[in-house]
Amino acid sequence: MSRYNHREAEPKWRDAWARANTFRAPAPDEAGKPKYYVLEMFPYPSGAIHVGHGRNYAMGDVVARYKRARGFNVLHPMGWDAFGLPAENAAIERGADPRQWTLSNIEIMREQLQWLGLSIDWHREIATCLPEYYKHQQAMFLAFWENGLAYRKASKVNWDPVDQTVLANEQVVDGKGWRSGAPVETRDLEQWMFRVTAYGDDLLAELATLDRWPEKVRTMQANWIGKSAGAKFRFEIVGGGEIEVFTTRPDTLFGAAFVALAPDHPLTKKVAEARPEVAKFIAEAAQLGTSEADIEAAEKVGVDLGVRVKHPFDPSWELPVWAANFVLSTYGTGAIFGSPAGDQRDLDFARKYALPVTPVVLPPGADAATHKIEREAYTGPGTIYNSRFLDGLTTEAAIPRAIEELQKRGAGEATTQYRLRDWGVSRQRYWGCPIPIIHCAKCGVVGVPKDQLPVTLPEDVKIEGAGNPLARHPTWKHVPCPTCGGKAERETDTFDTFVDSSWYFARFTDPHNNDAPFDAAIAAQWLPVDQYVGGIEHAVLHLLYSRFFTRAMRDCGFLPLKNGEPFAGLFTQGMVTHETYKSRAGTWLAPSEVELEGGKAIEISSHTPAEIGGIEKMSKSKKNVVALGDFIEEYGADVLRWFVLSDSPPEKDVQWTAAGVEGAWRFVQRVWTAIDEHGSPAPKVGSPPPPGVDAGAALALRQTAHRVVAAITEDIENFRFNRAISRAYELMNAMPKGGANDEALMWARGEALRLLVQLIAPFMPHLAEEGWARLGMTGLAAEAAWPAADPALTAQNVVVVPVQVNGKRRAEIEIPRGLAEDKVREMALTHDRVTPFLDGLTIRKVVVVPDRIVNIVVA
């Protein structure tokens, strides 16, 4: 008997898999098996993997190994999202070369990932910072540009003052940069845009087909796209000109009291030229933050521009035009009409500036003579009144009627408005994919000819704190114009790194293709990704961009897919959290630097009390990460994989605890001890059982084992890894102890152990191989077919049915499955645990749910 030695076993089996090419995926048409593409969001090579990352990959690996055992040709690749600011920051802080820094991080992290025993096809590894990857990205960008899906535009952009670069709308969270956390500023810049809005409707509509995505993510994307149906129409300005507005409520047009423009609306700016108080208003409005607190605190203020417009339904009716701080220039037309009775902001504004409030929607049941709007607007449905030709219509019917009238008068038309805006992809940074464009004074904006791709980054670059290192490079940007040969300059912006990650899943299907991003036919066979696993933080960022990019690749002829969906199934996993501590001085302490005594934390080194912090996501800054290497050395990869999947449902956070780790460790040893004691040979798959296994303890064990097979199979299919693990414990708990001299029971135990090994193989692949070998099985557990539960053994022939009296359980009866109802009733009513509760009472009703429950109702 021996203890399981992970330090020996784990590397040994990883070598065995590598030698056997177990995880290499042949092209779909060569495999003769159905394809299955499992992918975890690829990591940024920050330098080290901690146990928190491990959970993400472990989940994908369970699916990959399970599907492989189920006979699928599984594609499970890994790569590196290798461009990005941390490399540049390392350069600024300690003079590292971003390329070297990144590549050596990849070396380190690849080795660490391999320690986890993931069933990855490493032959397909890619890194986005390598020219052989990004040259295809440059080619696709040029194709997008030719097809009108990429364009250049001067616009207001979100500027991150810390990272010194532009951010996309999706990358601004609560008014702050998503990485730096710095309040975002507004700048006017020319930059490259991807026309995401071209697919607004499709991106929204196709969400409905993504039935293996979390509802939450689909809702978040739908909200982000923000489709509203309504009308666009024009107010004629008294004295010439017009103002266009967007509204979802044209039915309330007769309640209009004013028109309001955004502070940076062109007309506001024009008026400001002559009127200093308007200019002052614009300046003040620009000061306002965009965070929740700022908005809540901000009062609705405006300034009368002195302009008057004519009501579209009655040219003799004039409305004042104001500039107002609550009107956004970035949504709709940057102008609205105010209908105070039906909109709270309009009402607040009207009250403040004594503008008229005419109610035009009568709530159901309200009386037109007495209904009044005071401090609260009525936004619900009702009957239109005070509205001439709309009077008497429901709000629902009045909307198309009003639009019809606008159309008839040539003032406007029905329209759909989106909140979604195009994706600005230019970044003023060095460590990214160069945008393959040359600016020529004579020819304008010229694409780099395809035969000159890739445009590679210069290596002799000075990276300092401020500004774009590419723009400052003495020679790199100076090139002849490809069209006229004259002096020209390269585009010095690089792509947002989210561009790199918007197509990597397609590159994995054909990662060594030098002529094209991937072979169209091969990619179309592999895609979509059947199961994608990653964090919820990408609900609108990466996941929306990839959906856009896939459509763009399709429409530019790269990818012949039926629809534009890259990920058929999505699972958003929870984080690994860990306790945090702070010293008296306020610095973070690693949990290992703290001792707990009677619920109080003491800093070990100084013996001073420490503050117990929250349970938080593992992060370097809070010093609560558990390093992968140390952990695997001590406990092994299997313990890690088992523990992070065991304690909580995969979509929820799991708390890292020493005790939980010990529990997983104990289980590994228990499994090994049981296998080792049993030894070889255990019954092979399909070998006929000896006489006697169809009764007694042997039968009971076989039933448990086969039921657990069925249950774990279902659990894995449904991403319920924590339950699968609990069932493995149940099976282990059912193993008979000792070496009883009963051939049938020993056979059943051998079978149960073999099944257990197969069931835990996706979770603890190394232990499974060791056990597989010890039990005398041939080949690799990783290549064995998934076990099938014997229906004869999973069937419940005898069921225990509780008997209730007035809903309270009083007895249990054991019956053959499917026993006739009247027999069950008879048994229940005469049961000696039941009869005392019936004594002297009248039986009103007896409910018999077959094989489930009996309830006797008495009074």
Next chain:
RNA sequence: GCGGGCGUGGCGAAAUUGGUAGACGCACCGGACUUAAAAUCCGUUGGGCCGCAAGGCCUGUGCCGGUUCAAGUCCGGCCGCCCGCACCA
């Protein structure tokens, strides 16, 4: 404000989708082995009450109410927490 989710032992959780609440793990306690400890193994453990005991009774899934033979699960109303979006016209 809008949208989504959640609330079950000391803790993480499970509950076949309306049918024995608390599987499984952790922790705790008790026992075995040991000179002792660690490791390991066995057992107990929602709360309360009765009983020498076997066992029994009551109660219990945030709170209040409802539907039902039966509610953690469905409905209505509160309370609390989490997440996303947000001056989006």
